[in-house]
Amino acid sequence: QITQLPTEGIEGDEIFEMLMLDGTWYARHVIWTLQHIFIARTEEKIAVDTIPIAEISVVNTIESSGQVPGQMADAKKNEPRKLVRQNTNKGLPCEQNVDTLALKSADSSLTLQVVTIPEGFNSGRTYYFRMHSTEQSEKLASEFNARAIKAKQEAEMKSRIERTQDTVRVIFNSFPAQSFAGMLILANFFISIANAQTPDALVDNSGDLTERGVIDLQMNLMFTYVFTFELAFNLFANWRQRFLDNGWNWLDVVIVSVSVIDLIISSVPDIMIKLMRAIRVIRLFGRIDALSKMVMAVTASIVPMMN
Numbered sequence: 449q450i451t452q453l454p455t456e457g458i459e460g461d462e463i464f465e466m467l468m469l470d471g472t473w474y475a476r477h478v479i480w481t482l483q484h485i486f487i488a489r490t491e492e493k494i495a496v497d498t499i500p501i502a503e504i505s506v507v508n509t510i511e512s513s514g515q516v517p518g519q520m521a522d523a524k525k526n527e528p529r530k531l532v533r534q535n536t537n538k539g540l541p542c543e544q545n546v547d548t549l550a551l552k553s554a555d556s557s558l559t560l561q562v563v564t565i566p567e568g569f570n571s572g573r574t575y576y577f578r579m580h581s582t583e584q585s586e587k588l589a590s591e592f593n594a595r596a597i598k599a600k601q602e603a604e605m606k607s608r609i610e611r612t613q614d615t616v617r618v619i620f621n622s623f624p625a626q627s628f629a630g631m632l633i634l635a636n637f638f639i640s641i642a643n644a645q646t647p648d649a650l651v652d653n654s655g656d657l658t659e660r661g662v663i664d665l666q667m668n669l670m671f672t673y674v675f676t677f678e679l680a681f682n683l684f685a686n687w688r689q690r691f692l693d694n695g696w697n698w699l700d701v702v703i704v705s706v707s708v709i710d711l712i713i714s715s716v717p718d719i720m721i722k723l724m725r726a727i728r729v730i731r732l733f734g735r736i737d738a739l740s741k742m743v744m745a746v747t748a749s750i751v752p753m754m755n
Contacts, residue, residue: 451495453488457481460588463490467559467576478577482595485562499575502599503568507592508561509585510576558585562592617685629678630732636671637729639664640722668725672707675728679704696731703728 459480466476466487477488485499559578566572579585619625643650643664650661657665679700683691691697706724 451486451498453477453479453486453493453495454481454484462580464560464580465578467578473578476577480592483599485592498569499562499564500569500599501592501595502603503565503570504592504596504599505563505565507563507589507596509558509582509589510561558582560585560588613685613687616681620681620685632671632674633728633731636667636725639667640725644722668707669711672704672711675700675704676708699727699731703731 459482461477461479463475464478465473466478467473475490477490477492479486479488480501483501485501486495487497487499488495559576562575562577564570564573564575579588650658650664652658682697682700686694686697703724706720710721
């Protein structure tokens with residue numbers, strides 16, 4: 449997977465020497481954000497490696513003049529290796545021969561050791577970067593350690609939320625939950641039909657609610673509360689794209705919104721309220737998979753038939 453270097457949210461942008469797996473140092477373009485450290489070859493815009501901040505175990509500083517990290521102790525002492533260092537005057541890498549067991553450095557700068565977790569994206573690999581100064585190495589070590597702790601906490605919190613969403617989604621999509629919601633929709637539909645057939649039974653001659661009218665009002669409040677809670681349950685379980693991509697959810701939003709607005713301001717026309725109560729039954733097509741497929745098939749065939 450090709451990863452472009454970020455152009456926004458950049459916290460740091462430097463050219464560092466990086467220790468390769470074969471024991472050589474090469475100049476690398478290193479960019480870090482709040483979430484990742486991106487490593488690229490100089491003059492390139494594509495990252496060759498990425499370190500998630502949340503997967504950093506620890507960041508330490510190591511003296512550059514010491515033994516090459518990870519170097520084998522029994523390596524041939526006189527075998528030369530190449531050290532590619534950044535030429536600060538021309539911005540181009542130049543080569544130096546170095547001893548196999550030690551890096552000969554003219555300055556006292558430190559090497560930054562970045563250790564990743566074994567179960568992460570980088571499989572526990574340890575990275576080594578040579579800083580421009582001791583102060584920079586110590587500063588970045590402190591900065592990355594602090595960010596790693598914060599990123600781990602945020603990732604853990606996000607993980608808990610995602611696990612909760614998974615549990616809620618399983619409950620919401622279960623047969624008992626969908627069956628209960630379907631029965632409520634049918635009950636609301638039949639009550640609306642009964643009220644439409646006998647509207648005079650809801651109010652008396654003086655315009656006050658009858659006993660049946662009070663019961664109908666209480667039932668409507670109950671249905672509104674239940675369907676509002678169900679919509680919130682659905683929104684949390686399937687947030688975000690999964691919820692927005694489902695057309696039945698948009699129908700739920702419209703119906704519940706009109707019902708809630710009527711409860712708050714009581715100025716929604718009666719015909720609108722009756723219409724919303726009636727079309728709630730359409731939501732059953734989204735609950736029952738077979739009916740849902742039938743509706744989708746009929747809808748998809750309308751345009752071809754018109755042509």
